[in-house]
Amino acid sequence: MRTKAEPQADGSYRITGQKIFISAGEHDMASNIIHLVLAKAPGGGDGTKGISLFIVPKFLVSEDGSLGARNALSVGKIEEKMGIHGNATCVMNYDGATGWLLGDLHKGMRAMFTMMNEARLGVGLQGYAQAEAAYQNALIYAKDRLQGRAVTGAENPSGPADPLIVHPDIRRNLMEQKSFVEGARALTFWAASLIDRSHRCDDAAAEGLVSLMIPVIKGFLTDKGFDMAVAAQQVYGGHGYIEEWGMSQFARDARIAMIYEGANGVQALDLVGRKLAQDGGKHVMAFFEMVKAEVKSHEGDDRMKGFAEPLKAASKQLQQAAMFFMQAGMKTPNAALAGSYDFMHLMGHVCFGLMWTRMAKAAYLALDDGAADSDFLQTKIATGRFYMARQLPACGMHLARIETGAEPVMALAAEAF
Ligand SMILES: Cc1cc2nc3c(=O)[nH]c(=O)nc-3n(C[C@H](O)[C@H](O)[C@H](O)COP(=O)(O)OP(=O)(O)OC[C@H]3O[C@@H](n4cnc5c(N)ncnc54)[C@H](O)[C@@H]3O)c2cc1C
Structure with missing residues (x-):
């Protein structure tokens, strides 16, 4: 947010500032590195909304595509990390580096979201x-x-x-x-x-x-x-x-x-705070309908009972949690946020339940057709049965936690920790 972009007469920008945690910010595995850098250009206002996105290459590129002078950017530090030692995580300094606008001015967040x-x-x-x-x-x-x-x-x-x-x-x-x-x-x-x-x-x-x-x-x-x-x-x-x-x-x-x-907590926030209500809740409703149709398509198929029934129950628990957010979350936003992480996991399990139901059906159909790899297909079905029987019940626990709302989570004053 403190990195600045000053417009130049030739249409380029002078980029000045620092970025931390840049994966592969510097290395010698490619002849050039093209950095995508968010920076503030004049007139964008406060906050992230008016920020712009720039292309800032390590080496400037000439008209004929050949590499020219080194741009004014450098590595300040390579971080020591717990893992992923094959990837240099860098502090990058931009000292009046030459950059070019990517996408529309002041619409950098939207450009980055693509x-x-x-x-x-x-x-x-x-x-x-x-x-x-x-x-x-x-x-x-x-x-x-x-x-x-x-x-x-x-x-x-x-x-x-x-x-x-x-x-x-x-x-x-x-x-x-x-x-x-x-x-x-x-x-x-x-x-x-x-x-x-x-x-x-x-x-x-x-x-x-x-x-x-x-x-x-x-x-x-x-x-x-x-x-x-x-x-x-x-x-x-x-x-x-x-x-x-x-x-x-x-x-x-x-x-x-x-x-x-x-961070995964922010993913949960994105899911519950933004994605559930996006376009009037249309997409989550479409997901529920898709699961419902999947369950219905296996009606009368005894072999699929061990898949369709638990999927139906888990999907109901997911809907109940979404309903809780709509009702309690309206009154107390903390009630929705305190349950967001559980909701992300609850929905993850339902997605897995859906995948395993589809895989099991495909395996049964292939077996019916006399497929040669019957051991593989039987293994697939048994593995799916394990998931439905032993992992999907976690949905009940996540729902129970969600329905307790914010109170148990927020009970302590910050000083009491
Ligand atoms: C090894 C490594 C490589 C990286 N590579 C890149 C890269 O190439 N490019 C790049 O741009 N970035 C990169 N990053 C940055 C990375 O994306 C961020 O570190 C990450 O998104 C978390 O942001 P943060 O560090 O600011 O944590 P914070 O936002 O401070 O979050 C700290 C904790 O608070 C929680 N939290 C924050 N806000 C809220 C909220 N409103 N509600 C509830 N909980 C909240 C989070 O879930 C988290 O647990 C890299 C980071 C690392 C460690």
């Missing part, structure tokens, strides 16, 4: 990608490490012990990871297809739906992605804590996804 959906989807993907890699490692370890005996009788009688994977609690852990990463993959692909539809087919409904979904994908997938990276580390016992095995790196690297591109 990349927001994609950027936040990308960070959501980072969240579960860390979990996926950690899961693959944990799975190998669980099959390899011999420890204890299966309670139902030795499964590796010729060996000194059974592999970890025989133990129900290790199975629980692995199923939580597996059902998360597969559900998350489906959800991000779906959101990416909605973004494509909104860009390429001018599909306003797809755009509305994905803008509702983005804070959920960013917040839920990165929170759970971190939890799952830690769960995978747990499978290793003590070796999970030892650097040699590499599991702590997943946990350290996954942690940032919960923070950057808007």
Whole structure:
């Protein structure tokens, strides 16, 4: 907000100020780095609304496209971090650097928001990608490490012990990871297809739906992605804590996804404070209708009961929470904000319930058609059943918390902490 842009006679701007936390702000992996910098140009007024967006290259580019002089920008510091050591997080100083306006003057926030959906989807993907890699490692370890005996009788009688994977609690852990990463993959692909539809087919409904979904994908997938990276580390016992095995790196690297591109608390705020009411609540209503139609489409299909019924119940809980916000939130805004984080997770679970219902149906249909990869399809169905039976019930807990409103959260005066 303190970075200034002064207009020059040739149409360019002189950019002066400092930016912190700039990912890959400096490196030698590309011949040039094009910085997108928000700065205040004269006449924009106070606040973020009148801010403008500028292109500020590390090297100025000549008319023929060749690289010219170095621009007046430099790295002030490279941050020491908990993880993501492959990415230099820089303090950038702009000392009268040459920049050019991108988009309309004083409309920089809007210009920046055009990349927001994609950027936040990308960070959501980072969240579960860390979990996926950690899961693959944990799975190998669980099959390899011999420890204890299966309670139902030795499964590796010729060996000194059974592999970890025989133990129900290790199975629980692995199923939580597996059902998360597969559900998350489906959800991000779906959101990416909605973004494509909104860009390429001018599909306003797809755009509305994905803008509702983005804070959920960013917040839920990165929170759970971190939890799952830690769960995978747990499978290793003590070796999970030892650097040699590499599991702590997943946990350290996954942690940032919960923070950057808007901290997850701010994603929840965006969801409840902005996205729910956007366009008169049209998009959230469309989401509820979509889930309802999905549930209805499985009526009379006994195989799908274990999916359609819990999805219906979870969706009702989500609607009840939204209704609570509409009624209580009108009177006491804190009541909605105190429940926003739970709402983000509640909606995340419903989205996963929807994805697993669709995946299970697709798997059943493929089995009916005599698909060759029946083991894969049966595994898909069983993994989905686990999610519906063991993870979806979290919706009830989130709803119960939401309905307590602001009072338990705000009871203490700041001095009492
Ligand atoms: C490694 C790293 C790389 C980064 N890369 C980039 C980059 O390339 N480009 C870039 O522009 N930025 C980058 N960032 C900045 C990053 O996006 C911000 O740090 C992040 O969005 C959080 O903002 P903040 O640090 O100002 O925290 P704050 O906004 O101070 O938030 C602190 C806490 O308060 C909560 N909070 C804040 N406001 C509210 C509210 N109104 N209601 C409820 N809770 C609230 C938040 O959820 C959070 O838990 C990077 C940061 C890091 C650490």
